[in-house]
Structures are given as C-alpha cells and as structure tokens.
Amino acid sequence: MLKLSAALVAFCAIPALAAPAAPTTAGALSPAEVLRLQAIAKRVTILRDKWGIPHIYGKSDADAVFGMMYAQSEDDFKRIELNFINAMGRLAEVEGEKALYQDLRMKLFISPEQLKAQYKASPDWLKKLMVAWADGLNFYLHTHPNVQPRLLARFEPWMALSFSEGSIGGDIETVNIEQLKAFYSKQPAPALAAVGSDLDNEPRGSNGFAIAPALSKSGHALLMINPHTSFYFRPEIHVNSQEGLNAYGAVTWGQFFVYQGFNERIGWMHTSGGGDVIDEYLETVVEKNGKYSYQYGKELRPFRSESVRLPYRAADGSMTEKTVTAYFTHRGPVVREQNGKWVSVAMMNEPLKALTQSFIRTKARNYRAFYKSMELRTNSSNNTVYADADGNIAYFHGNFMPVRDPRFDYTRPVNGAEPATDWKGLHQVRETIQLFNPKNGWIQNTNNWPFSAAGAYSPRPADYPAYMSVNPENARGIHAVRVLQGKKDFTIDSLIAAAYDNQLPAFEPLLPLLVRAYDEAPASDLSKAAVIEQVTLLRDWDMRYSLASVPTSVAIYWLQDQVKHYGPAAKEKGMPILDYLATQLTPKQRLEALVRASNKLAADFGSWKTPWGEINRFQRLTGDIVQPFDDNKPSIPVPYVSGNFGALAAYGMTSQQRTKRMYGERGNSFVAAVEFGPKVKAKSILAGGESGDPRSPHFNDQAEMYARGEFKDVLFYKEDIEKNLERKYRPGE
Template identity: 70%
Template sequence: MRLPLALICSVITSVAAAAPTVDKAPAPELARLKAAAQRATILRDKWGIPHVYGKTDADAVFGLMYAQAEDDFGRVELNYINAMGRLAEVEGEAELYRDLRMKLFINPADLQEQYRQSPAWLKKLMVAFADGLNYYLATHPDVKPALITHFEPWMALSFSEGSIGGDIESVDLKQLEALYGNGAKLPLPPPVLMSAARGSFDLDQEPGGSNGFAIAPSLTRDGHALLLINPHTSFYFRPEVQVHSDEGLNAYGAVTWGQFFVYQGFNDRIGWMHTSGGGDVIDEYLETISEKDGQFFYQYGAEQRPLKAVDITLPYKTAAGMDSKVVKVYYSHHGPIVRAADGKWIAVRLMNEPLKALTQSYIRTKARNYQAFYKAMELRTNSSNNTVYADADGNIAYFHGNFIPKRDPKFDWTHPVDGSDLATEWQGLHTVKETITLFNPKNGWIQNTNNWPYTAAGAYSPKARDYPAYMSKYGENARGIHAVRVLENKKNFTLASLIAGAYDTQLPAFEPLLPQLFAAYDELPAGDPLKASLAPQIAALRGWDMRYSLESVPTSLAVYWVQDLYTANQAAAKAKEVQVLDYLQAAITPQQRLQALERATAKLTADFGKWQTPWGEINRFQRLTGDIVQPFDDSKPSLPVPFASANWGSLAAYGMTSKQTTKRIYGERGNSFVAAVEFGPRIKARSVLAGGESGDPASPHFYDQAAMYARGEFKDVLFYKADVEKNLERKYHPGDQQ
C-alpha cells in the first residue's frame, strides 16, 4: 500500500473567498488568460460538482483546473509541492529526505526538455493546465499559496499517473537518510529495518487500493454492461468532476487534485476503474561497491564501473528564513542508490516515463471502444495499477498491471537481486498481450480487490501456472473472497443490486479466527477464571452472523479483539514477511487469543462504559475543518457508519489511518468516491462522495453528502447537460463575479 503524502503533511493554505480582482500580470498575458476563461463554461450542479464545457480540450482543461482550485487549492498545490520535492521549503528540515527521494527521479530540467519534445496537442493541454491555475490565483488575491505562486506547463509532467502514491514513494525514507544523512561512505552504515517487506502490504495501516466490478450484459436485467468504481483512498483525495469538449472529450469521475484527466470514471461509451497492486514493477539491485582515489565503483560482470555522482540541493525553511543542504547522491545504471544492506549499496529501478504516462492517462479518457482503450494501454506506463473495464458494446475486461518488465524468472524479484550479475537485467517490457488479462470471460463478471488475478473471473480466471511469479505480487485477500461470493451465481443485476453487493455486510476475515477463539475457550478448565469472565462475550460472538450493522455489539467486540491481536503480533508477522491475519491464524496460542479478548473487553468498558457497545456508537464519520490532516474530537458532532475496515473483508471499506487519540474510530480512508454505471444507449449512473465536493468548511458542499455517504446512499449522476441545467446551482466562466 502506498500512503498519500497528503496524510503526512499539514500544509495550510488560505482559501478565503474574495471578489475577483486583477493580479499585476503583464497586460498581454492577462488578456490571453481572460480570453481563455471566456472559452470555458462551468456549470455547478446542486451538489457543487463542476461540469466543465469547452470548445476544445484545452478550453475544458483550463476550466477544470480553475474549478479544482476553487474547491481546494491547498490540495492542488500540495500535490505539486510534493511531486517536485519541495515540501521542506514549506514544512522545514524534517522533510528533507522526502524531498530528496523525489529529486532522485524528478528533475525540472529533464521535465522541461520533455515538455519541449511533447506533441502539439499535449503541449496545449499542459499550457491550459497552468493557465487555469494561474488565472485562479490572479482572480483570487486573498488565496495565499504556500509556495507555488505561478504554475508552469511542464509541471504537469511531475505528477502524471494519478495513483494515490507513486512508485517513488516505495523508497524507504529512514534507510535513505541512514545512507545519505552524513554522506554516503564506506564502511556502510548500520542496517535500518524496513517498515515492511517490499512488495507486501503495509501491515499496520488500513489497506489502500480499491474494488472494481464489471458485469456483462448477459447477467444484467436490462442487457447492458455495468461497472462499479470503488477506489479506497484517503478521504478528500479526489473530487468528482465532469469535463466535456467539442473535440470528443466527455469524461465523468474522480480526478486527483491538480491533474487534468479523470483518473477513475467513464464517458458515454466506456468506463475504467483502477485498483492498486498488479505485477512487481520495482526492483532493487545489490551493488558491490569499492572506492579508489575518492571515487566509488560498482561491480558489473567483470567490470568495475564508476558510480555517477550528482549533487542535489535541498532548500528548507527555518525559523530565520530559508537555508539549504547539498547531498551528493549516487547512481548505477540500474538507478539511484537508495539504501545499504548486507554489505552492499542498493539501487532501485522503476518506471520513470512522465511524458508517456501523462499521454496514456489522458487519451484513455477519450477512448470510444475496447480497441481504442487497448491501444492506450499499449503505451504501458500505468505502472502501479490494475484496470477493470466495461463498455456500451457489452464488453468487460481486466488488465493486471500495465508496465511489467521482462525478467529471468529464476530470480526472486521480491527481494534485491545481485546487480553484478548480467542475468538480472530487464529485458524490455512485456507486451499487453503477454500480461495477465481477461476479455469477456464466460462467467460474465470480473472483480479485483487488490488481490491476485486468479479469482478475478471465478472458474474462468487466469491460471498462475501460465505466468512468471513477478506478474502478480499479492495473494488473495478477504475482500476478494467476499467479492466472489457477491458476484457468483447471480443474475439480473441492476445499478441498485450492484451497489447493494458492493455494500454487502459480511466480514469474512473473522471466519477462520473466531472458531479458533471458541476452541480455545472450550478447552479451558472449568475452574479457570477466564471461563466465567469471558462467557458472555463468547456467547455474543457465537451468536453473531459476522455481519456489520450500526446496532451490532459483536461487531464492536470482534473488531477490538482482532485489533488487540494485531497490535501484539504485527512485529512478529513483519519479521516473517507474512500478512498479520495469516500469522494470527497460524502462529499464536489459545491463551493469546483469550487474553486478547479479555483486553478488548476491558478497553471497550473503559472507553464506553460497557463492552456491550453497538458498533454505530464507535465507528463514526466526522469532517470538522478543511485541513489536509483532519482533527477528530469525540465531543463534536459525528455520524454513525456501519461499514468497517477492509482488513476484515468489508467491501465498503472504512478505516482510520492516523494514530488514534480519540475513543471513537473516525474514518480517514476507504470508500471515497464511489460510482456505479450502466452503459446503455443512455448512460445511467449513481455516485457518492465522502463529505462533499468542496474543501472549504464555509461551503454548503463541504458536508452535504456526508449523511448519504454514511448510509451508503447514492445520488443520481447528472451526466447530460440538460439534466445538469435542471439541477443547476450556478453557471459561469472562470473569473466571473461570484
């Protein structure tokens, strides 16, 4: 799982509304921006969702970026501050190595050159991207950027793929600092433990990722393909938008703040849903380092190759003003050196193709059929995601990853390989045809929950024996088991029944764990004090159907019980590089299971007065401020939420990711933007967004979807302009008087 930097940082940007005024821009520039603004029209519907219209794609992009800035400029700016490795300029020295990590891969001069080499159509979009944001700043002088006062077109290339966390964020910050903090030198620094084995889920955080379901016409009531779009991101990470032009653009869905393409969504002909975690796309190389006359070399076959040395300047904010630190970093031909282990320096190799990635991200939104979408996939730069697809022609499809390097399967690519061995080199990329895909499987449905692809279509799923191990790095998960149950042997799907399936209340993760608890209890001697003290709790859990609800006491007890087991055993599970739930099933004693239930009972009693506390009293939705990192307060209003953590197999995922300082659990990650789409002659769709469209607490659209969200209740998507106009809140050009 990759965590969004927005959950780690706390950049505060004023978004106070102001009557538009003119910035001190040069007159020709201002005239150009004003003319562009008149070519874009924004229709805000009754939910505040922007439907942006332009004659050209560039006109529509201008309006889209302006609308995003209106809704939450702070998040737009933060994404680019982070993407360009400039966070320490705002947050201070503590973020130096986060910036260094980005700058190992992102170089403004390289991006500027790629911008110059871009095709004319894409240059126009990048110019419109920058213009829309700059015009927003020019007309909103009371908005004070934290750092970026002027956006440049090339900046779009620094943040080009749309995933919740890029591949670069897989580099461990503690190990990066251990290597470079006092200058990379021999002998090697002491090892620093990784937070988790590379390629595995982060075991002590709410799982990220998403659910994607596609249903073929043969299984739907009205004979039209259906698609469930269910990203599990940090809340408020993506707003809901529609962007339309007379050049064939008509995309609706979730856009990552600051990007000009719909990341997960649909047009009038096709839909696409990305789920994280396809193949193994990031490799580490153990480099054998020697030093001679002050220069470092690494072994490659029989050669001693010089490491490339680069000085990277890292500005940072201090109490007295700005300062900077220069760090000398090293590269082998495999990539930057990012850590040291086992007496070696380790280089990381990953996809770094911003121009192709931005191209693919945009052109897929304009695809009109499967063939055009497949052609976009052939760019092979959607590195961190799987894709679930459906279209108006009745096709459903699945792509497990998109960027998959060819490698010798005799090596274990989940761990660092010997960089001196020529056999460990990448051998180009697999073609899309060579990767794990599905097209119209006979069972009539496809699912992915960040799990392996080998249950994606039931009996018609791909077979693991047909692919190298590196093609799929994750195993099955509880949501995957749940999804198959929801979809198999069902017919006559509608939008309503698809949504109901996506909110099915089962929690399959408890199914193997509770019988072990009951067995441990039953084996207790009659005189054991736990036999009497835990009898009511065991009785409650025995009678539980393992389904969540607001009124369910066993849900509360079971969650607190396994959370306690998680806390006690996650370090041991990490050491063995296994999932915590797998470890809990296989490696703990009966006494540990019972003692954890005793502690869970005590905690519930201490926090809520009694252990018999309904789940809805504990699990809550709260949005108090527009801060990037939300504060939570048990004394402030909140809403009860029935669905639970993805850890427990809840398809409708809801979990807390920050350190809990409250008694109640407040969701921060999981279901965020959710949509269900029917691809008939006329698009029918329903959606819901966590909280609301705006990041401004003063806006009526800051919280207007919160109660619906908490109930799992969806609104009708207003896809057609006539429907938008019937539900219109405001129609305007960027910069108009507000």
C-alpha cells in the first residue's frame, strides 16, 4: 500500500467512503444507485459562464470531482470514452484488428487486475475521489440515455488509474508498434528505411514562461501557460470544493485533476521532455525445451511469461480474440528483437502514485507544498515551470529520474546481461536539474535543454549526469530567450505579446545561404532567372510571419520542399534536418528548391505571390476526433507558423494533407497568462471553443479570437462568474 506523509494526506480531508459504482457489465443503474447519485448531485452546482466554461462547486473534493466529470461528459463524452478505451488496451474492440498491437502495447504495462489491486491499496481519500469519478460519468450516462457509448457503458473506480498522469505523448507510446507486432506475431520486422525527417511532424510539447516580481509592472509573479497539444485535447475548466480545491486550467478529457493551470496561490505549467526516463536492454536469450531464459551476470534467469487476451471486432462486426504469450524480465516487457537479441524496456509504471501527485499539486498553496508533491516523483515525461503569489518562480527539469551508472550510454539499448546497467532507485528531487528564483528574474522552457532556462543563471551541463537532459536546444528556446532577456515591466498583456512574437529563427541561418547562392550563380543559370522576384522579396524579409506576408509563404514552401527532398539523407547521416540543410546542400540545390516551391504555390493558388493568410487556416467543421478539412467550406485565416520554424505560438497540420490550404491541428490549444497578486488575474484562449458538439454555441465561439491572438478574461471569482453567467444548474437537471 502506498504510504503518504502526513503533509501530503493533509491536502485532502478523509470523509467516509462512498459505495463504489457498479461494474461495466451491470447495465442500467439500480433504483438505489440512482437515489445515491441524485443525493450527490444535490451537493454540486455547475455555473457555465458566457464562454460555456464550467465552474464546478462541490461541498467536498469528491463532490467536485463528481460534478467535474459530469460537466466534461456534457462537453465531449466521446473523447473521454476514447481516452479510456485506449488507456486500457481495448481499442481493437471498437476499431478492429488494425488496433490489436496497439492494445497489446498497453496491456504489457497495464492490466485490470493490477489496477484493481492498486485501487484496493489506495488511501481512503483517493478511493473516494475515484468513486466520485466513476459516479459522475455513470450519472451522466444515466441522465442522457440518448448517448450511446462505443464500449464503456459503465465506469468503475479503478479505471481512473489507467490514465493517471497528464503527459501528452505517453511513455508507452514510445514503443514501436510495428516492431512489437513483428516480434509477437513472429513475422519479419519492417525495414527501418531512412524516410522523412525530424520536421515531418509538428512538435509535441509546450512553452512555459515564469516572470519574477522584480520584472513585472505590478510587482507580482507571472506565469505563461502555453501547451502545444492536438486541438481539442484538453478543455478549460474550474473546479472548487469547501475542502480547499480551487483549480482552474486545462484538464485532459476524462481526468479529474487540472493538468496545466493555477489556483489562487500558485500556477504550474508542464512542458514535455526532460531527461532519459525510458531505457532499452539487449537480452541474451537461451532456449531449452521450449523455455526461455536470459543472461544476467553469471546466472540464467527465466523470462516471466503471461498470456495476454486481445479481443477485437472482426470485419463482419462479430467479436473474436487473439492470445499472445508476452515475455518479461525483471526490468519490464520484451518489445522487439534486434540482431538476434530480445529487447526489454524499463519505464515508470506507478499509476497510484502518479494519480496522487497529479491531484495533490492542484491543492498546494505555496512552493513548499508543491515541492512536497514533486517528491512523489511520478511526473515521468514532463518538466514543470512554476510561479506563486509569494513571488517565487521555479523550474524542475523532469521529476522521475532513475539513478544509472554513467559509464553506459542509455540513449541506445544497453547490455542486459550486465547487472551494472540496472536502475539503482530514483534520484531525489534535490538531485535533479532545477531552478529556484534565478537572479535574472525569468525562466523559460520550450521542450529544449535546461541550460538556457534562465540565461546566464541557467544550470550547467557539467554539474549533472548526461542522462538527466537529452533534448538539445531548439529554435523556440532561442526565440524565448530573445523575448525575455533584458525586458522588464511585464504585464499579462506584454507576456502574451512575448509568447506570440512572430519571429522565425529557423530561417536565420538558411536564407542568407539562399541569397548568396543567387548572387553567386551565373546569369546563365535558369534557376536564377526563374526566382528573381522571389529572392528580392526574401532578401528584404524580416523573417516575421503575418497574414498579408508573401515572403512567409515563399519561405515556408521553400523550406518544406527541402525537408521533403533531403530529409532521408539527413536521417542517414544522423543529422538534424536544419543542420543538414545549412551545411550539406549546394547553391544549385537551394535555388532549385525555390523554383519547385514557387511552382507549387502557383499550381495550388494561381500565383506564387499568395499571402500566408490565404494558405494557413483554422477550420472546425464537425465533432469528429480527427477533423475533416475542405477548401470549399468556411475557414479563418491564421498567421501562426509551425513550432519547427521557431514560432512560439505554434500552429501546424499533423494529418496527411489532402487539401491545398493548410489547416491547424496541433500547437497553441489552451493558452493562459496568470498574475499572482492578492487576487489572481488571468486571461486565456481555446482553439475553437469549449464544446465538442457542433450544435453548441461554444463549439467555435473562440475561433476568431484565437486566430487574432485575442484573449478573454478568466472568470475566477464567483461574483465575476455570476455577472457573466449563461446557466446555473445541478448535474441531472
């Protein structure tokens, strides 16, 4: 059983435990259950403000969680259900055999039996929250019989542990599905050809800025919360109880804690990345009489084997299943084969502690309490930027950090037969890379390394093991330092302006090379003759995007063309594509890329002289998880650019482009700027709107503001909410 310190338990009162919700197979609620849930609903009030943002008020934390899940379900139940279908490894039951090995990947780490045991071992206060979580979802389904779940007709409290930490990517998703399938289906592994580049996808990550009181006009600390997620991945919510819960911010659909946000005293922003927290081991396998063992020092250890059932929906709609025998070492599951050796993987798998940490940090009221929550050390894939009403700013580079022997290179699979490669417990928080009130007065992280997080007062690489920071600097990090360094008198509005600065640093080393290639090319060069006007525009371009900017369009199409043509070569050399383009291309190749880019612009839009706002758009047509796009339907011009190019306000398309225009799917999603004074002040914006229902007035009511970078005032205090009230009700009404 997880034992929490008295300080952590003190975050939550521990009233009597409510009866658990019924199991998923139980069908409709019994009359007694309905009466019990109706009684809870009477203790919950939901205030919807003019933007449709739900402000939930409950007597206890559990009551607030009940209302929180009910309100989330009202806004987008299908996203909640899909998150938990996926988290429990049951996607193939609704999407068919194509999802079979995605389910296996989840089930190698998560099983209902383990989660039920952890639920049983949970402290009473957390059990009560998990019960309330399931109750809120089940009460929504009971009161909305027209909503037909794809699979989960009933939620059980233990299920909350299957999705217990707010990371965007998810550690488990780092396991390659195709290689996993090849190993367990005994089929040849797919060839890992050098295709694409490291810029093929919009970066998964975020920006976080913290400003100390000395640099703010008000003398109060400021926090910029700028997640770069897929759009509609997190709604905006405010949850309150009489037990001290008062958290506002972004919550991942189906979770009962505010993942990135603030209360009246502190704020927390998570950025992805950090250190090396997932390691692979090359296992030397010995087979005897059909039994498999692995070498570990001088001994042979038997693999633990487990039969994993994988139900799936067949093409005719019927249910069938496949059973896979999975193998495990003491470090973790076997996930692939490499050069005749099996590869096992070690990663954090502490759902109970992770869920505890995720909730209790939302109730912290000062740095000491927040730090205490960090000592649970289960925020595995995130950094944290922090600010509070006492004037403190802080940064934690990662949180879960295994202790390892620095002689080994853990960026590659290590020798599993060598016991010295094992993890040796976890680093204490004080041993990890962090900052507290640096003298420069600001902190930034953009999923980059921590060694520029506070300018001259940043941590130094030599002071830490290499595995504690594995990400390089990036163009957004360079950009962030520029907009923060040497500035003062920050306000909420000027902090937003800094976070939306329109410079594109990725072009700075590349465009001079193009101009030089043009200037030095002979007059007889046909490529030179074809791009006279384009180079003239780019020569004078300030490398800042805008809706009316033609050079933005030309430069982005030029860079995209180079990425497409030279990305595989860069991969073969093991070079970041931007470094490759800056050092490996010939002048002629640079000019030819500009010719191709200009021709594509002309073919798609009638002229290469097309302003960026004609190309780059926001469109939300349906409530589908994956949005369809249509050039013939209404859309909104958006000036922002991919984070790959150093844009702080990131905006990129992630699905295969089947349209001429580009439509954003990932980047700035929920964004908030917060000031921590005697009263907290904040502004925020959502991509589109709060609701996933196209019939709702809050499906797209923030879209125009989002495109303009115009923020709404956060309604944090009840008197302000009631002045801007759209609806007040109790769950079930």
